[in-house]
Amino acid sequence: MVLCYCKKVNFVFLKNETVNASANGWIKKLLKTLDSLTLSTTVLELYSGLRYSGYIYGSNTCIVNDYIEKSDFTPEEICKINHVITLYICHKETHASENFVDNVITFYTKINAYKSSFLSDILGQKKDDSLLEKIIHKRIQIDNNLIDKSFNYFITNALLFIDILTFKTFLSTGSISEEDIQQKEAVIETIVLNTLNSKIEKTKYDTSLISFFEQSLRYQNQDKLNYTDAISLLNTDLDTHYIIDLACMSTWSDKMVDHNERYFLLQLGQDLNLSEQHIEVSIEAIDTFFKEHEKDIVLLGSKNIVKTFYDNSSKMVSKLISRNSKRLLKELQQSKELMYLITQSTVRDLTQEEQKQVQEQLLDIFKSIPSLAIFILPGGALLLPLVIKFIPKLLPSGFDDNRIED
Numbered sequence: 061m062v063l064c065y066c067k068k069v070n071f072v073f074l075k076n077e078t079v080n081a082s083a084n085g086w087i088k089k090l091l092k093t094l095d096s097l098t099l100s101t102t103v104l105e106l107y108s109g110l111r112y113s114g115y116i117y118g119s120n121t122c123i124v125n126d127y128i129e130k131s132d133f134t135p136e137e138i139c140k141i142n143h144v145i146t147l148y149i150c151h152k153e154t155h156a157s158e159n160f161v162d163n164v165i166t167f168y169t170k171i172n173a174y175k176s177s178f179l180s181d182i183l184g185q186k187k188d189d190s191l192l193e194k195i196i197h198k199r200i201q202i203d204n205n206l207i208d209k210s211f212n213y214f215i216t217n218a219l220l221f222i223d224i225l226t227f228k229t230f231l232s233t234g235s236i237s238e239e240d241i242q243q244k245e246a247v248i249e250t251i252v253l254n255t256l257n258s259k260i261e262k263t264k265y266d267t268s269l270i271s272f273f274e275q276s277l278r279y280q281n282q283d284k285l286n287y288t289d290a291i292s293l294l295n296t297d298l299d300t301h302y303i304i305d306l307a308c309m310s311t312w313s314d315k316m317v318d319h320n321e322r323y324f325l326l327q328l329g330q331d332l333n334l335s336e337q338h339i340e341v342s343i344e345a346i347d348t349f350f351k352e353h354e355k356d357i358v359l360l361g362s363k364n365i366v367k368t369f370y371d372n373s374s375k376m377v378s379k380l381i382s383r384n385s386k387r388l389l390k391e392l393q394q395s396k397e398l399m400y401l402i403t404q405s406t407v408r409d410l411t412q413e414e415q416k417q418v419q420e421q422l423l424d425i426f427k428s429i430p431s432l433a434i435f436i437l438p439g440g441a442l443l444l445p446l447v448i449k450f451i452p453k454l455l456p457s458g459f460d461d462n463r464i465e466d
Contacts (some may be wrong), residue, residue: 078129081137088189094148103150104297115142116305118218121353139200146224154231161192167230168195221302250290251303255310258324291331300332308342377446384429391425405448419444
């Protein structure tokens with residue numbers, strides 16, 4: 061099945077109804093609207109629309125298939141609506157007679173134990189539309205995930221479709237495990253990193269993108285999957301369509317696909333039993349989407365996605381550490397193990413286990429300093445390497461004998 065990239069895919073239009081996804085009651089109104097449309101599509105049939113809307117790419121620019129009347133939505137509102145629509149259609153495929161809200165809340169309650177505790181402050185409330193609105197807001201929260209929203213679109217929210225894939229697993233088996241989620245992310249990590257590494261010549265920002273991607277995942281897998289094992293775990297059409305689009309998106313960071321990257325993508329398609337035409341459509345889709353929306357998505361106008369993120373984040377982290385230097389220094393001095401590891405990081409590369417210890421202990425410290433709360437939000441771990449870079453500047457001079465003052 062080849063999913064074409066077309067300029068507009070319309071199944072039905074809404075009759076003068078709109079949804080305000082920033083006001084209470086929006087999910088109830090959205091579900092009433094969707095119920096009135098008596099949709100009989102599947103998520104796989106919806107996929108082209110999800111790609112065109114930008115949902116698959118993490119850069120939502122319009123409501124999928126115009127199910128909701130066009131309005132002055134923010135990117136966050138569009139993302140929330142598209143996410144609920146996709147969950148709804150996924151649910152309707154096999155569990156149309158059951159309560160959608162109850163099942164989605166149960167799903168997120170179960171997987172919360174395996175993610176960062178983004179729902180910890182709202183779980184335990186009554187299962188209703190209002191609770192689901194809070195869950196979806198917490199899950200997406202584009203405005204707060206990272207200081208640079210556009211980079212967040214490019215990586216972190218591009219992984220939202222994992223929720224759909226794991227929700228399908230939950231609906232078909234009645235359960236969901238940490239292993240299921242880890243496996244999905246491990247496969248994506250392996251394929252995307254192989255794609256990124258296929259570039260003929262890498263700049264320092266290409267290397268940074270690889271590092272940022274690794275840290276944006278919810279799980280830091282100690283045992284990496286090899287390419288062959290990753291391919292063997294992609295069992296459904298949705299899995300293969302999604303992974304090839306993520307791979308194509310990964311090549312787009314420098315707005316071109318070089319010979320090695322194209323060869324890798326074609327080989328990946330062959331390994332996934334996808335036609336060469338399907339791969340070409342995916343390459344064209346990502347190119348067309350980002351060129352069409354270059355003016356709408358600010359970051360796409362910059363020369364290099366990672367460079368912009370790195371430069372902006374460096375300034376932000378430097379300012380935060382400077383403003384909180386006294387409190388942060390006091391907290392660091394009370395953590396001898398963390399001080400030791402940070403000292404070691406100035407002279408050698410830390411092991412994965414040591415990096416994890418540094419991350420966990422830094423996040424514990426940041427919880428006690430309100431203005432550093434951005435680091436404990438979903439996606440905030442992307443900024444931790446920058447934190448390590450700036451921390452030595454606030455420590456006593458004896459901390460690093462070889463340091464040269466700027």
